Amino acid sequence: MTSPPQRPRTTANDRRPAGRTKARAGAGEPLAASWNPTAEPEVVGEAEDFEDEPRRPRAGVASRYGWRIYAVPLLVVISALAVFQTVRPTDGDASTEQQAAGGSATPEQPLVTEAAPGQEYGPELFSADLPPEGGAIPETGARTFRVLPGTSEVVGTGQLxxxxxxxxxxxEKADPNAEVEFGHLVQSTLSDPRSWTNPQGATGSGTISLQRVDASGPSPDFRVILVSQQTAREACDYSNGVPYDSSCRKGEMVYLNAARWVRGAVSFEGDLGSYRRYAINHEVGHVFGNKHVGCPAQGGLAPVMMQQTFSVSNNELHELNKIADQGTKIPADGFVCKPNAWPFPIP
Structure with missing residues (x-):
């Protein structure tokens, strides 16, 4: 990975607004007017002295030339400035848009450059690793859960x-808006026609329908809970299973790991919104009896029941199964899929 050019360190007082640069090296100095009003001009044809006429004092420069002594140098300076503005070279490396908008010249060296061909951003990460950058991770909580307010209409048809x-x-201390955002995203994801209520999901007895309820409503069939990293590790067998942060379903409890909620997964390449919808659909999919699957075809969309939190590569999931059996044998056939958040994605 090619290192960007080193720039001299600056202090806060040295920083200039974006796009500002010093005058270009080699630009000419403004033309300067030279004027010496103290020099005595040569007097031609001075009148002779007459004894019967008193001698008049010699006229000073100002009295001899009057206002012209001030006007002439002023005109020279104005002309010099006009010439300087006219002949000053334009910034040849500035974009057309910058010139049209009056923008300043671009730096001689780029402030940041794109990756060279064939290089990847960031350190080498195993696909199952928790991304090192992102929001603050809620590491621990009270191990008690609070039902968030909010209900929905019945979505879909079939068993409710x-x-x-x-x-x-x-x-919630890590993010005061987390409650509203989490509740909205879970409800909007499970109500989306690309999720589990899609009519194409009929198997045997028919499709399903979903409805969000809160503490004032009937008892739920399952509970979608955002939990701290430590609580998720305890619930999802982190110590005795695959040693990577994950979410899981245990009975009626669907535990979504807050560490993954704020950091996502390497396989989703920074698309946090899609990863969150995937995590919801994947774990709720277990409620309906779905097991883990592998990538069915090279380059295709990953099934939502593929363990995309860990990888979209069959070979990598095959190796993880050697550490802890995930319930389905994944062949080491080299297939790699594209990340996908939906059970029924739009083609």
Whole structure:
């Protein structure tokens, strides 16, 4: 990975607004007018002295030339400035848009450059690693859960499953808006026709329908809960299973790991919104009896029940299964899929 050019360090007082640069090296100095009003001009044809006429004092420069002594140098300076503005070279490396908008010249050296061909951004990460950059991770909580307010109409047709959206007490301190955002995203994801209520999902007895309820409503069939990193590790067998942060479903409890919620997964390449929808759909998919699957075809969309939090590569999931069996044998066939958040994605 090619290192960007080193720039001299600056202090806060040395920084200039974006786009500002010093005058270009080699630009000519402004033309300067030279004027010496103290020099005595030569007097031609001075009148002779007459004894019968008193001698008059010699006229000074100002009295001899009057206002012209000030006007002439002023005109020279104005002309010099006009010539300088006219002949000053334009910034040859400035974009057309900058010139049209009056922007300043671009720096001689780029402030930041794109990656060279064949190089990748960031350190080498195993696909199952938790991305090192992102929001603050809620590491611990109170291990008690609070039902968030909010309900929905019944979405879909078929057997009805009611669910609540909950959050572990204490983790909302990391983000005061987390409750509203989490509740909205869970409900909008499960109500989306690309999710599990899609009519194409009929198997045997028919499709399903979903409805969000809260603490004032009937008992839920399953609970979608955002929990701290430590609570998720305890619930999802981090110590005895695959040693990477993940979410899981245990009975009626769908635990979504807050560490993944704020950092996502390497396989989603920074698309945090799509990863969050994937995590919801994947874990709720287990509620309906779906097991893990592998990538079915090279370069295709990953099935939502593929363990995309860990990888979209069959070979890597095959190796992880050697550490802890994930319930489905994944062949080491070299297939690599594209990340996907939906059970029924639009083609």
């Amino acid at each position: 499953y009611r669910y609540t959206v909950e959050m572990e007490v204490g983790i």
